[in-house]
Amino acid sequence: MDNLLEIKNLTVEYKNNSTNSVIKAVNDVSLTIKRGETYALAGESGCGKSTLSKAITKLVETCDGDILFEGKSIFSQSKEDEKHYPLDVQMVFQNPYSSLNPKMKIGEILKEPLDINTDYTKTRKKAAVREILESVGLTEDVIDKYPHEFSGGQRQRIAIARALILNPKLLIADEPVSALDASIQAQIINLLKTLKKERNLTILFISHDLNVIRYIADRVGVMYFGNLVEENDTTSIFNFPREDYTKKLLASAPVLKTK
Ligand SMILES: Nc1ncnc2c1ncn2[C@@H]1O[C@H](COP(=O)(O)OP(=O)(O)O)[C@@H](O)[C@H]1O
Numbered sequence: 001m002d003n004l005l006e007i008k009n010l011t012v013e014y015k016n017n018s019t020n021s022v023i024k025a026v027n028d029v030s031l032t033i034k035r036g037e038t039y040a041l042a043g044e045s046g047c048g049k050s051t052l053s054k055a056i057t058k059l060v061e062t063c064d065g066d067i068l069f070e071g072k073s074i075f076s077q078s079k080e081d082e083k084h085y086p087l088d089v090q091m092v093f094q095n096p097y098s099s100l101n102p103k104m105k106i107g108e109i110l111k112e113p114l115d116i117n118t119d120y121t122k123t124r125k126k127a128a129v130r131e132i133l134e135s136v137g138l139t140e141d142v143i144d145k146y147p148h149e150f151s152g153g154q155r156q157r158i159a160i161a162r163a164l165i166l167n168p169k170l171l172i173a174d175e176p177v178s179a180l181d182a183s184i185q186a187q188i189i190n191l192l193k194t195l196k197k198e199r200n201l202t203i204l205f206i207s208h209d210l211n212v213i214r215y216i217a218d219r220v221g222v223m224y225f226g227n228l229v230e231e232n233d234t235t236s237i238f239n240f241p242r243e244d245y246t247k248k249l250l251a252s253a254p255v256l257k258t259k
């Protein structure tokens, strides 16, 4: 497996101008995500997981370090790469409601990325929408409905469909099931596992919930106060944690939900 994403000594700081203080949200983190794997970032709330993902998608400014996508720095891209990169790296978030425009019908929500980024014919766009709906387990009749007409789990399916419609290489899922009931969580996780296989996806899966991570991840990185304190394949992290913090995190995780 080759490397899709390499993060090298990444540091991200937030400056608070009114108090003149600086928060080091990500501190000298290096990690590599291989093509085709699901890499999970674990750690308690506030440890810097979302900030790291925002650095990858250039939503926050990087203070130090480098991020390579397919071997090339994302901070010195050619015009062509600059155009493609935001399409190659797509995100889904904890709350799909906030990422779906409430005034748009699902059909429009899904078609929009195609309108903006492709010169597909009307027929081809329709086919692409149908195809992606099917692969996230929704039927075609959803296209004339609005986001509020759906449950949280269905909305997350729609958000995933929108993120995948242009066939990105990397999907960043930031706490994608944290707002859902346990039974629905399992459905969405299974969907992501299937989509990964079917579409040859690479996933950066972010969660504070180790149970969820155990089920979906190939490898796990554990963050603590901005630092990556431990990294290993999923089985080893859970069975043979090396760092005290990882052990503490595992001990505090609730037993696997059976509901
Ligand atoms: N926009 C921001 N401005 C200032 N501080 C921030 C901002 N976003 C996050 N932080 C701080 O950075 C740290 C890491 O936050 P975050 O990356 O959201 O962690 P996580 O996703 O692991 O919960 C926290 O201390 C948080 O309060």
Ligand SMILES: [Mg+2]
Pocket: 046, 049, 050, 051, 174, 175
């Ligand atoms: Mg977060």
